[in-house]
Amino acid sequence: TWKDYARRVLTVGTYPQALTVYLEEFVAAGDFLVYKFPVWNWEKGDGTKVREFLPADKQYLVTRGVPCLRRATSLAYTDADEDAERLLSFTENPGAAAGDNDEWVETHAGRKASKSAGDASAIDEIPDIDGAGDEDGLIDGIRGMSVGGGVTNGEGGSKEPDIIDIDEIPDMEEDDLEEADDAAAAPKTKPVAPPAVSKSDPSPPKPTNTNLLQVRTYDVMITYDKYYQTPRVWLIGYDENGTPLTPTQIFEDISADHAHKTVTIEPFIHSTSLQAASVHPCKHASVMKKVIERMNNSVVAEQLAQRKGSGVASPSTLSPKDTTKKKWGFGRKASGTGKEVQGPAEDEEVEGMRVDFYLVVFLKFIASIVPTIEVDSTTSF
């Protein structure tokens, strides 16, 4: 179980160039993620694409329906935002020459969108899928389609071929039922479409709460990349109506510094045919090393400070709060098994960050690439 690996510390110094993750560490970190954040699940993937070095039922991690409230491109850049963009160079001393590979642009560190961009209704401008330029006629054909149109209501599809004109056709056996249903079916959202729709709507019963917004969602997968020995992230997007996003649309949700550069559309390795957007892992190891190194320093420093303090007070008086207050919450207390680990045996070495936190940190790093996709569900951590 992950507990067995939990004792291993991410020994940053071991790997001179970068921080790679062993397979078993990936599985342990994945188990921890699934345990701690149940929105994540292990999946087995396509039967023909099983990668034998991973457990059959733990081929990759997935979380579905991750909301994406607004476009990364809508996060407006102003001069004031310049501070928000910072190079994560991770050198203690800014003067020290950082290797040119050691930097990673974190955009929108402050997460401030312009006012107009902040209005989630900006999302409404996504074009309808069958809006324009479909020449094959199928769409036109399908527009005339209706439920029982030919049976109960002859004028069903033929009246106005350009509009899906079936709103007046009941979706059940009798005409008067539509009304009955309207009363009991909650209006789904504020109409996304032009106001004309709401006008023609004979004042539907209003829900008392109108904050139901339509948002894009993403399925996020994490696989293990054997070549780079790091986790690798894949994205499949859906628009507000649940239809798959095109690559162009997906790139709207990726920070401009990374779209088309480190993020590309590639065959998903656990499927025979699926394509997904993926963040290329070639820099992951070195960036993760920097991130974890920096965090480790603060964690270790804090642990040391705590130890010093606890020289006066006995270790057992360390309240759980003290340990969870650490930056990023990387205290043992946060692991869910904290009680067992923390007990009287407080005399362990200062431990730094544990290996099973790897993916939690990794998600924070990924969140900088896809700033509007709420992939980092770990903030409650």
Next chain:
Amino acid sequence: MPLVQFAPLSSLVQPVLWHKLTDLKIDVLKLSDAAVPLTGSYTIGRTIKDRETGQDIALPCNLTVGAESFESDFKAPHGSVTAPGMLRNFNTIEEFKAVDKTALFNEEAQLIWDHILKTRDTAQLNRFFVITFADLKKYKYYYWFAFPAFVAKPAWEIGDDGWKRAHAELGIEQLTFIHSHLRNSASPYFLVGKDTFGKVKAGPVEDYSSFFSSTGPEDQLIGFVDPSADPANPGWPLRNLLAYLRALYPSSTSSIKILRWRDTEAPSPNAQWKSQIGTLTIATTTEAISEANTRPTAVGWEKNPQGKLGPRMADLAPMMDPSRLAAQAV
């Protein structure tokens, strides 16, 4: 008193399902348009806090079908409940358009109704179906979901105080108990009551007639896993549960307490339980009770993005068409 309104389910088809359908069509179904079993799943409705406005945003109630939906041993992922369904794929767009949808819908509604009266199996209450046409050459998939739900006549009403926070009424201990009960059962519907010692207990809705024998009316709770995160409107799956109770136990269900279960995880110490409780009532007559076995009308075709009753289309060409993928690759 306000009418109870239900938040409809919306379909979410993972692209991988279309890949699977393509394989199925080419290798197995070929020209057959017979019904194929398909299993979907839904989760407790999620809300998300918009970090910029601080507003809570409810995510849509999705019924998801994906890679394993065609598999007979489909198991919903942790935290989800399954919904049985079927898929009919038509060979041509003309057949897809011409199929008698009213008849198809009635057949499926009848199936649910038969289950209510005969098997009393609540796992069949959230049945759904989808008709599809796959334009394999253009990587376009036309589909139309239906989530049949029986219409209550007269409609259900809710007390003027509406849906209340469950923790105020039940207390943390009871909620924690229900939470751990649901962890071990993947059922979308459940009962909560008290045993002879006054301790809280939970069980399947199938046991309705005996389950509440030692529970006072004020402690009788009927719960369901609620895919709706909208605090004002319970999710669609409640409708058929209500129909089920009215059909089988018409004399004792004119006023019932419903628990909308909305807590995937026990909340952290600072957060509140999201589950809600409401008392639903229905005007009832002796006539209605004697007619309890007649099938009510059903509704539930999914509306398309334009808000009309019509099919949807997934265009996977950008993600599947080799020529477009090649053009896009650098």
